[in-house]
Amino acid sequence: MFRWLITLLVVLVLALQYRLWFGEANLREVLALRQAISTQQQDNEKLLERNRQLEAEVQDLKKGLAALEERARSEMGMIREDETFIQLIEPRSGSAQ
Structure with a gap:
């Protein structure tokens, strides 16, 4: 009788171990999901920071x-009516004069 009880307990432990390692939602899958969550959280943090910067730019x-004028000058090359545009061109190195 005692031997049957031990055998039954060993079988139950093995069945539980099988489910832990190979069954549905096993340890490998849980670890992979944790890694995916960690990666997604890092991506979300980067996107949140980008959104904060864009929101600050929109508010500005x-x-x-001032921000609108700076953007027009840097991105579109615009100047005001009362300004003079001067462009300096550096000579090419190695050319004969």
Whole structure:
């Protein structure tokens, strides 16, 4: 009788171990999901930071003209009516004069 009880307990432990290692939602799958969650959280943090920067830029553009003027100058090469545009061209190195 005692031997049957031990055999039954060993079989139950082996069945539980099988489910732990190879069954549905096993340890490998759980570890892979944890890694995927960690990666997604890092991506989310990067996107949140980018969104904060964009929101700050939008607010700056809504409030004043300084940011709008800076953007027009740097990205579009625009100048004001009362300004003079001067472009300096450096000579090519190695060319004969």
